[in-house]
Amino acid sequence: xxxxxxxxxxxxxxxxxxxxxxxxxxxxxxxxxxxxxxxxxxxxxxxxxxxxxxxxxxxxxxxxxxxxxxxxxxxxxxxxxxxxxxxxxxxxxxxxxxxxxxxxxxxxxxxxx
Amino acid sequence: xxxxxxxxxxxxxxxxxxxxxxxxxxxxxxxxxxxxxxxxxxxxxxxxxxxxxxxxxxxxxxxxxxxxxxxxxxxxxxxxxxxxxxxxxxxxxxxxxxxxxxxxxxxxxx
Numbered sequence: 001x002x003x004x005x006x007x008x009x010x011x012x013x014x015x016x017x018x019x020x021x022x023x024x025x026x027x028x029x030x031x032x033x034x035x036x037x038x039x040x041x042x043x044x045x046x047x048x049x050x051x052x053x054x055x056x057x058x059x060x061x062x063x064x065x066x067x068x069x070x071x072x073x074x075x076x077x078x079x080x081x082x083x084x085x086x087x088x089x090x091x092x093x094x095x096x097x098x099x100x101x102x103x104x105x106x107x108x109x110x111x112x113x
Numbered sequence: 114x115x116x117x118x119x120x121x122x123x124x125x126x127x128x129x130x131x132x133x134x135x136x137x138x139x140x141x142x143x144x145x146x147x148x149x150x151x152x153x154x155x156x157x158x159x160x161x162x163x164x165x166x167x168x169x170x171x172x173x174x175x176x177x178x179x180x181x182x183x184x185x186x187x188x189x190x191x192x193x194x195x196x197x198x199x200x201x202x203x204x205x206x207x208x209x210x211x212x213x214x215x216x217x218x219x220x221x222x223x
Contacts, residue, residue, distance in 0.1 A: 031209050090157070092156075098207065099162075102209075107155070107156050
Protein backbone atom coordinates (compact mmCIF):
# COMPACT_ATOMS: atom_id res chain seq x y z
CA UNK A 1 0.00 0.00 0.00
CA UNK A 2 1.20 3.51 -0.78
CA UNK A 3 1.45 5.94 2.04
CA UNK A 4 3.37 7.42 4.92
CA UNK A 5 4.54 5.21 7.77
CA UNK A 6 5.45 6.67 11.11
CA UNK A 7 7.00 4.73 13.97
CA UNK A 8 6.73 4.19 16.80
CA UNK A 9 3.08 5.05 17.40
CA UNK A 10 3.71 5.61 21.12
CA UNK A 11 6.99 6.57 22.73
CA UNK A 12 7.98 7.43 26.27
CA UNK A 13 11.12 9.39 26.96
CA UNK A 14 12.90 10.28 30.13
CA UNK A 15 13.91 13.87 30.61
CA UNK A 16 17.37 14.55 29.20
CA UNK A 17 17.17 11.87 26.53
CA UNK A 18 17.11 12.32 22.78
CA UNK A 19 14.57 10.33 20.81
CA UNK A 20 14.16 9.77 17.06
CA UNK A 21 10.83 9.42 15.29
CA UNK A 22 10.84 7.57 12.00
CA UNK A 23 8.96 8.63 8.85
CA UNK A 24 9.02 6.69 5.59
CA UNK A 25 6.97 7.37 2.44
CA UNK A 26 6.57 5.36 -0.74
CA UNK A 27 4.61 8.00 -2.65
CA UNK A 28 7.70 9.25 -4.51
CA UNK A 29 7.11 12.72 -3.07
CA UNK A 30 9.94 15.23 -3.09
CA UNK A 31 8.67 17.30 -0.16
CA UNK A 32 8.42 16.03 3.40
CA UNK A 33 7.38 17.77 6.59
CA UNK A 34 7.18 17.39 10.34
CA UNK A 35 4.36 19.01 12.30
CA UNK A 36 3.67 19.12 15.99
CA UNK A 37 0.10 19.05 17.28
CA UNK A 38 -0.94 20.32 20.70
CA UNK A 39 -4.54 20.62 21.90
CA UNK A 40 -6.13 23.89 20.83
CA UNK A 41 -3.11 25.03 18.81
CA UNK A 42 -3.55 23.31 15.49
CA UNK A 43 -0.52 21.99 13.66
CA UNK A 44 2.77 23.82 13.78
CA UNK A 45 5.59 23.23 11.30
CA UNK A 46 8.87 22.00 12.77
CA UNK A 47 11.01 21.28 9.68
CA UNK A 48 10.46 20.64 6.01
CA UNK A 49 12.55 19.31 3.15
CA UNK A 50 12.10 19.73 -0.58
CA UNK A 51 15.06 17.68 -1.75
CA UNK A 52 17.50 15.10 -0.46
CA UNK A 53 20.26 16.51 1.74
CA UNK A 54 18.44 19.81 2.19
CA UNK A 55 15.91 20.99 4.77
CA UNK A 56 14.60 24.22 6.27
CA UNK A 57 13.43 25.24 9.71
CA UNK A 58 9.77 25.76 10.27
CA UNK A 59 8.10 27.88 12.92
CA UNK A 60 9.16 25.85 15.97
CA UNK A 61 12.48 24.18 15.06
CA UNK A 62 14.27 24.84 18.36
CA UNK A 63 15.11 21.59 20.15
CA UNK A 64 14.57 19.45 17.06
CA UNK A 65 16.82 18.12 14.31
CA UNK A 66 16.20 16.27 11.05
CA UNK A 67 18.06 14.58 8.22
CA UNK A 68 17.13 13.75 4.63
CA UNK A 69 19.64 11.22 3.36
CA UNK A 70 17.08 9.40 1.22
CA UNK A 71 14.04 10.65 -0.65
CA UNK A 72 11.81 8.19 1.18
CA UNK A 73 12.94 8.96 4.70
CA UNK A 74 12.78 12.03 6.95
CA UNK A 75 13.51 11.15 10.59
CA UNK A 76 12.95 13.69 13.38
CA UNK A 77 15.10 13.79 16.51
CA UNK A 78 13.61 15.41 19.58
CA UNK A 79 16.60 16.52 21.61
CA UNK A 80 16.92 17.17 25.31
CA UNK A 81 16.96 20.87 24.46
CA UNK A 82 13.24 20.74 23.63
CA UNK A 83 11.64 22.05 26.81
CA UNK A 84 8.15 20.70 26.32
CA UNK A 85 8.34 17.71 23.98
CA UNK A 86 5.16 15.89 24.99
CA UNK A 87 2.94 16.12 21.89
CA UNK A 88 1.51 14.36 18.87
CA UNK A 89 3.98 14.45 15.96
CA UNK A 90 2.83 14.23 12.37
CA UNK A 91 4.94 13.52 9.32
CA UNK A 92 3.65 14.53 5.91
CA UNK A 93 4.69 14.58 2.27
CA UNK A 94 3.65 16.17 -1.00
CA UNK A 95 4.60 16.79 -4.60
CA UNK A 96 6.51 20.05 -4.98
CA UNK A 97 4.53 23.13 -5.94
CA UNK A 98 1.69 25.16 -4.54
CA UNK A 99 -1.72 23.59 -4.32
CA UNK A 100 -0.58 20.02 -4.14
CA UNK A 101 -2.18 17.90 -1.47
CA UNK A 102 -0.14 17.32 1.65
CA UNK A 103 -0.65 13.76 2.91
CA UNK A 104 -0.19 12.92 6.56
CA UNK A 105 0.96 9.82 8.38
CA UNK A 106 -0.88 8.36 11.36
CA UNK A 107 1.23 10.26 13.86
CA UNK A 108 3.47 9.43 16.82
CA UNK A 109 2.64 10.18 20.44
CA UNK A 110 5.64 11.25 22.49
CA UNK A 111 5.36 11.48 26.25
CA UNK A 112 8.13 12.65 28.55
CA UNK A 113 8.12 10.80 31.87
CA UNK B 114 0.60 37.82 8.93
CA UNK B 115 1.22 34.10 8.80
CA UNK B 116 -1.73 33.27 11.01
CA UNK B 117 -4.98 31.67 10.05
CA UNK B 118 -7.74 32.35 12.56
CA UNK B 119 -10.42 29.69 12.90
CA UNK B 120 -13.73 29.75 14.73
CA UNK B 121 -15.55 28.38 16.58
CA UNK B 122 -13.27 26.28 18.76
CA UNK B 123 -16.01 23.69 19.19
CA UNK B 124 -19.42 23.12 17.67
CA UNK B 125 -22.38 20.89 18.49
CA UNK B 126 -24.94 20.29 15.74
CA UNK B 127 -28.02 18.11 15.56
CA UNK B 128 -28.09 15.32 13.02
CA UNK B 129 -29.34 16.70 9.73
CA UNK B 130 -28.31 20.26 10.55
CA UNK B 131 -25.73 22.51 8.91
CA UNK B 132 -22.27 22.84 10.42
CA UNK B 133 -20.42 26.07 9.63
CA UNK B 134 -16.75 26.73 10.41
CA UNK B 135 -15.08 30.02 9.58
CA UNK B 136 -11.50 31.04 8.88
CA UNK B 137 -9.74 34.33 8.21
CA UNK B 138 -6.25 35.14 6.98
CA UNK B 139 -4.06 38.19 6.44
CA UNK B 140 -1.33 37.20 4.02
CA UNK B 141 -2.43 37.82 0.44
CA UNK B 142 0.36 35.55 -0.78
CA UNK B 143 -1.69 32.52 0.22
CA UNK B 144 -2.94 30.84 -2.95
CA UNK B 145 -4.49 27.57 -1.84
CA UNK B 146 -6.98 26.92 0.94
CA UNK B 147 -7.59 23.31 2.01
CA UNK B 148 -9.72 21.88 4.76
CA UNK B 149 -8.58 18.81 6.66
CA UNK B 150 -10.61 16.36 8.73
CA UNK B 151 -9.00 14.54 11.63
CA UNK B 152 -10.38 11.67 13.71
CA UNK B 153 -8.95 10.95 17.16
CA UNK B 154 -5.52 9.35 17.07
CA UNK B 155 -5.23 9.69 13.30
CA UNK B 156 -3.46 12.02 10.94
CA UNK B 157 -5.46 14.74 9.17
CA UNK B 158 -6.89 13.91 5.75
CA UNK B 159 -7.72 16.37 2.99
CA UNK B 160 -11.45 17.01 2.80
CA UNK B 161 -11.86 19.74 0.19
CA UNK B 162 -9.79 22.65 -1.11
CA UNK B 163 -10.24 25.88 -3.05
CA UNK B 164 -8.13 28.45 -4.90
CA UNK B 165 -8.78 32.19 -4.54
CA UNK B 166 -10.05 32.61 -8.08
CA UNK B 167 -13.18 30.62 -7.19
CA UNK B 168 -15.87 31.82 -4.76
CA UNK B 169 -17.43 28.46 -3.99
CA UNK B 170 -16.64 24.77 -4.33
CA UNK B 171 -18.95 21.92 -3.50
CA UNK B 172 -18.18 18.25 -3.06
CA UNK B 173 -21.09 16.18 -1.87
CA UNK B 174 -22.28 17.56 1.46
CA UNK B 175 -19.21 19.74 1.88
CA UNK B 176 -18.97 23.29 0.50
CA UNK B 177 -16.23 25.89 0.76
CA UNK B 178 -17.24 29.53 0.42
CA UNK B 179 -14.41 31.95 -0.30
CA UNK B 180 -14.46 35.75 0.03
CA UNK B 181 -11.21 37.11 -1.36
CA UNK B 182 -11.88 40.76 -0.53
CA UNK B 183 -12.68 39.95 3.09
CA UNK B 184 -9.88 37.37 3.31
CA UNK B 185 -12.28 34.85 4.75
CA UNK B 186 -13.36 31.35 3.87
CA UNK B 187 -15.73 28.89 5.44
CA UNK B 188 -16.71 25.23 5.42
CA UNK B 189 -20.35 24.24 5.34
CA UNK B 190 -21.37 20.66 6.08
CA UNK B 191 -24.92 20.04 4.96
CA UNK B 192 -27.09 17.30 6.48
CA UNK B 193 -24.49 16.73 9.20
CA UNK B 194 -24.14 13.12 10.36
CA UNK B 195 -22.71 11.57 13.54
CA UNK B 196 -19.88 10.17 11.39
CA UNK B 197 -18.84 13.75 10.65
CA UNK B 198 -17.85 14.18 14.30
CA UNK B 199 -14.16 15.04 14.10
CA UNK B 200 -11.74 17.93 14.31
CA UNK B 201 -11.65 20.19 11.26
CA UNK B 202 -8.69 22.35 10.32
CA UNK B 203 -8.62 25.10 7.77
CA UNK B 204 -5.28 25.94 6.23
CA UNK B 205 -3.68 28.38 3.85
CA UNK B 206 -0.72 27.64 1.63
CA UNK B 207 1.98 29.47 -0.25
CA UNK B 208 4.51 27.39 -2.09
CA UNK B 209 4.70 24.10 -0.25
CA UNK B 210 4.09 25.58 3.19
CA UNK B 211 0.78 25.14 4.94
CA UNK B 212 -0.36 27.32 7.83
CA UNK B 213 -3.12 25.76 9.89
CA UNK B 214 -5.94 27.20 11.91
CA UNK B 215 -6.32 26.05 15.52
CA UNK B 216 -9.05 23.55 14.67
CA UNK B 217 -12.75 23.10 15.39
CA UNK B 218 -14.05 20.10 17.28
CA UNK B 219 -17.38 19.14 15.71
CA UNK B 220 -19.86 16.90 17.45
CA UNK B 221 -22.99 15.84 15.64
CA UNK B 222 -25.70 14.63 17.98
CA UNK B 223 -27.94 11.84 16.80
